[in-house]
Amino acid sequence: MVNPFIRNHQYNLIKKQTGLLEHACNTVSDRKVIDAVRYSAQSKIMEALPDTNDLQKQVLEKISTLNTPGEFQHYLSSLVPYMAEFAPLTESQVKKLFPKIKKLKVPELAEIDYRYMTYLGWIDIATNKLFIVYHLNGQIVGVVGKYTPANKKSYCCLCNRHEEVAFCVVTTKSKPANASPDYYKAIGKYVCLNSETCNKNITDVTALEKFIQDVE
Structure with a gap:
């Protein structure tokens, strides 16, 4: 039995690479091109999950056998039971x-x-605050910042996708040793207004974790 081992952002990456391969299979006639896309998709998936054991690798590597729309859909559905929950x-x-x-x-x-x-x-419209909660290095951490809707689409710093965003300003918690009592430092980033959309898009947690570490 294979225990859950795929985190949400990793599943999103797998879904993205599977979609690219399916598109190639449906639109490209050159077998060498399809094989190149297939190799790239499989490589990127394995790079995103470097700590997999042999059984887990077997589950993921089935992408190398997919050709028809039904097979691609079945592959993605078959991975859902292996998704590890956000605690x-x-x-x-x-x-x-x-x-x-x-x-x-x-x-x-x-x-x-x-x-x-x-x-x-989530956001609190009444106070113009945006909240983020994340598991970082075995601990639950929370970030809160003031947000201003951009009223346009732009790239979210967390998921790197073109979505409706807000400019979020977070005051950092840490201070230099010799800082004056009124010292403060703020960091501003464009983030998705809709965190559910962001969670569907995100394929890498590097930017998210750096943002949290910068304001902690």
């Missing part, structure tokens, strides 16, 4: 991350499918 959160856990926020409005956590989540994100 479920309780309301009290989330509230402890933001002790300065009174009357914090927490999303309906029981309604979330944690398999399809890389981070928990």
Whole structure:
């Protein structure tokens, strides 16, 4: 039996590479070109999951045998049972991350499918605040920032996709040793207004983790 080992962002990458290969199979007649796309897709998937064991590799490498639309769909569906959940959160856990926020409005956590989540994100329209909760190095961390809707599409710094974004400004928690009492540093980034969309797009957590580490 193969235990869950594919995180949401990795599944998104697999889905993207599978889509590229399916498109090539449907539109390209040159077998060498298709084989090159197939090799590239398989290589990128294996690079994204470097710590897989032999059984897990066998599950992923089935992409090398796909040709028809039905086979591609079955491949993606067959991977869902191997998706590892974002560790479920309780309301009290989330509230402890933001002790300065009174009357914090927490999303309906029981309604979330944690398999399809890389981070928990939501906005509070009343206070113009954007919240992010993530598991980093074995700990739950929370980030809160002021957001301003951009009223246009641009590239999200977290998922690197062209979506409706907001400019989010976060005040860093750390201060230099000799900093004055009124010292503060803020970091601003464009992020998806809709975290559900962002979670469907994200294929790499490098930018997300760097953003969190920069403001911690």
